[in-house]
Amino acid sequence: MAMNGKGTLLDASTLPVKEFDGIIVGGGGSGMMASLQLAKSGMNTAVVSKVFPTRSHTVSAQGGITCSIQSADPDDDWRWHMFDTVKGSDFIGDQDSIEYMCKEGPEAIFELENMGLPFSRTEEGKIYQRAFGGQSKDYGKGGQAERTCAAADRTGHALLHTLFQANVKAGTNFLSEWFAVDLVKNQNDQVVGVIAFEIESGEPYFLKSKATVLATGGAGRIYQTTSNALINTGDGTGMALRAGFPVQDMEMWQFHPTGIHGHGTLVTEGCRGEGGYLVNKDGERFMERYAPNYKDLASRDVVARSMFTEILEGRGCGPDADHVYLKLDHLGPEIVHKRLPGVTELSKRFAHVDPAEHPIPVVPTCHYAMGGIPTNVHGQVISQNPDGTDKIIDGLYAAGEAACVSVHGGNRLGGNSLLDLIVFGRSAGLHIEESFKAGIKMDDPSSDDVDYALRNLNRVNVSQSGENFVEVKKDLQKTMQMNFGVFRTEELMENGIKEVSDLRDKSQNIHLADKSSQFNTARVEALELLNLIEVAEATAISANERKESRGAHSREDYPDRDDENWLKHSIYFSDTKQVSKRDVNFRPKQVQAFQPIVRTY
């Protein structure tokens, strides 16, 4: 059955089936939080991950996990964190979700600490918290807060390894180095599992389940310059779109201010939280002009735009005047090397400077998708009925960066992604557990349903000639970088949409020359391209459709926020390539909703 050189067609009649209570696609933070919940409840769970779980991109998170645990400040309040997050989202974050995350957050943090996560500590022996961007006390009126819990500047690594260890303890079943290709749906539009293959042997399977969680992370690899790992190709997002489910707010891509110039690797916002700041070629601390109150700790969209403005107006650093400097040397080696050891390492390695002595050359880099597969607070995937109302998809969940429960809206605050992962990974796990207790009934898929989910794998496997997928990917990254960057215009985007559409056509005709079955990484890359294309096209079309500037989406032709028409989520379907709108939730349960205000820092 292995996918050998004969390039034979796979079909439902001979495809082996493995059945689980729950399948989690993705072994990063949200996936392993969900799997831990399920494994602890005794369910037969499998984590399907294309890399060994600790290779997932959560490992790269540096600065921390924002949560009002009242360690740095005993008077801190989750409602202040909620306010900051709503404001940071430029008011299109769903307030029921944000409320849930900020309120449930502390319990999840302590759960992780109790599992062994080696947080840095305060003098009192509590968890250390540092300042991060867009953080305030007293609903923006009490000055800068210190709310980001940190394990030095290796918080993601500490978190991911702790979760892996807890899953080892709980006996979670890992299908490590397995690649999930497509969702399997039955005739009632319910999701009943995935088509996947074991990369080592090349053996394909139908992994059948009553609950499938897409926890596949981000897709920063649609851009040329990104902080994202090479594996961040939007696999779950591509699978959802191909299965006919929508994505939400895909135009909202965060460009992180401090990517190392020439490489894209990140240095944490925690650098600025610890007292670092940005300077232009004149040595001017320019953020004082753009954000008089928060300065370098304004939210990321604001800082990234300010940096590009400095560069475009000729005040960039270096021979090509194409970056600015992040200054840390005034903090002294003690702070820099103790609190930011990982940054010191990366900076020496990729920028060839010791940040305790010289500034780091930085430029904004594509970092995070605020958009993704829309879900409710339980991680259940939502589609849209023809009349615009929400429709829950049975059997399908999403969590983490792949999902859009919309706690980040138009712009994510630093430290909120790790919190999103653990809170909503867990809530998806809890919901699945409860649904199982209540009993789930689902029809089996027909053999046609399974064959339909095999179509892409078959097409790639039997391809005899066609496009070089490496070239198509490079072209895609180039056009996204050129046409859908920090500053956008209709002219550029329409050009970009056309190019992406042409590349989609090419992607339908890619050629996999190497048909070998064992550890064929070319096959994986070819299939990843199909996911990148889906994400890129969703981004392109949604971005052109949103005719305003909000959060990370900044248009020169529509420079203002338009609350009258666009205080809305965008919803995009791949089959029709149409964008519709969805209401933003303004109904938190325990507090009054925060109404849109002018967003300044």
Add this chain to the structure above:
Amino acid sequence: MNAIAASEIKTLRLSIYRYDPLKQEKPYMQDFDIDIPAEKDLMVLDVLMLAKEQDPSISFRRSCREGVCGSDGLNINGKNGLGCITPLSDAIKSNKLSIRPLPGLPVIKDLIVDMKQFVDQYKKVKPYLITDKKVDTREAIPQTIEEREKLDGLYECIMCGCCSTACPSFWWNPDKFLGPAALLQAYRFIADSRDTATEERLEQLEDAFSVFRCHGIMNCVSVCPKGLNPTKAIGEIKKMLVKRAL
């Protein structure tokens, strides 16, 4: 690379270990000539990816490309290291670069080794916090700054396998000697003030092989891409075991 003038390019002779289990042939070294910009100090992983553009069938693991995920442990000109953070200027010897899989583990294909043995050893040391301290989901288990500092140099392990696969004791007794990576992990929990299972952990390690097959060769220390010191951690475990036996 076609935009760069010829004077700015140099050609590197890259040799890659090739093995396909389904082909009836022995492993061999395949040579590639790779054009690289003279000015730029590329990483070994960059060069591997350029080679893969020439021959897409070359297989190797990679993910973060910044030295934190541990995917691309490789044997680079005879020394274990991570491809993504080993600059060519450090790796190249007389304009030649040979890349082989990590030694001592079964090769699945090309540069990809079977990590099962390595992960099994890791799992054996119960790599998770065991504590009988009162766990309250509304607060953290207290730990002082000094207690937490004892974990520095231990918790940062990325499980790349560079250390254990550079260790002769691990090559000889991979089933009985736990190897530097697993032992570093064992000590990470012994050293954690929140963990209360020290006795149980030491008891599990007191046989002649698990720890004591470490002869202080220190290959692990010299190759660790994160600058960690497993030999020192193993030394601490040995001291505790000896003290316990007296």
